[in-house]
């Protein structure tokens with residue numbers, strides 16, 4: 578069934594491509610790291626006609642988290658022996674300029690892998706003599722869970738829980754990319770899970786004011802190829818609009834989740850790896866929850882730090898450079914010995930390219 582559906586989609590893409598490729602090329606950015614991994618794992622590039630190019634974008638939360646954030650977490654873990662850092666597993670190996678959290682843990686500090694913000698609250702409850710700091714990294718998909726954890730800590734008066742927030746919002750990064758004259762993007766494949774929360778209307782300015790096709794798709798090959806076909810159809814018809822091939826996405830999004838986010842967080846300017854500061858692209862706690870903000874509780878100033886020497890993750894995240902064209906790729910930077918977050922993260926473009934091959938879609942390692 579899936580094979581027949583895939584065959585039909587590939588046929589449709591090949592049929593519509595000549596008109597869509599009016600100037601010989603269509604560049605489609607898959608915004609999300611989950612798309613990047615699925616495209617690479619299923620060798621979807623190899624199914625596309627010449628001229629239809631997929632480029633990876635900034636939708637890997639670990640990858641876009643800046644070095645300064647890692648440094649703040651490392652500094653805190655080293656300075657306070659009563660602190661337990663709770664973090665998603667991928668963050669442990671991301672290098673900062675002061676080392677990575679894995680090294681800090683090897684040096685004796687408490688760094689615990691958790692699978693949710695709620696689990697970090699559990700940890701704080703079990704260990705009232707410790708300060709548990711959750712590294713709140715992620716987009717609109719994970720931010721509601723962090724908001725619920727804050728609400729729970731507040732209701733249950735768990736005073737030894739706080740978050741170091743690096744939550745980010747996807748549409749401001751897409752807007753920045755749409756205004757970037759150094760990278761050509763004709764259409765965006767928008768992430769299904771984020772779009773369920775924010776609603777497809779969130780992409781309207783990108784389609785209407787910047788002329789980029791925006792199509793929401795899920796993560797299996799049929800969904801991804803359906804999204805690509807929809808973008809190509811728009812290009813062939815000379816239109817750019819927001820569409821969804823992901824059945825559960827509404828125009829307005831998940832009202833409950835959005836109101837939870839609004840009541841818990843406010844938007845703030847945020848620093849993205851590769852982009853610098855993007856206005857209104859991050860989330861920080863509302864004033865009434867400030868006591869759960871680790872940067873306030875522990876007086877952690879913003880840190881400015883450079884990416885690792887030679888690492889081109891910033892260019893990879895902006896779609897300016899295929900991973901293989903980073904000079905460190907493979908020989909010096911690989912999953913065993915990663916230099917940048919795009920090789921560390923299970924959703925990173927460099928990790929996907931290393932594991933499955935990128936340009937040809939073949940040669941898995």
Ligand code: SF4
Nearest residue numbers: 889890903910917927
């Ligand atoms: S290959 Fe490694 S060093 Fe190069 S951009 Fe990717 S993560 Fe950074």
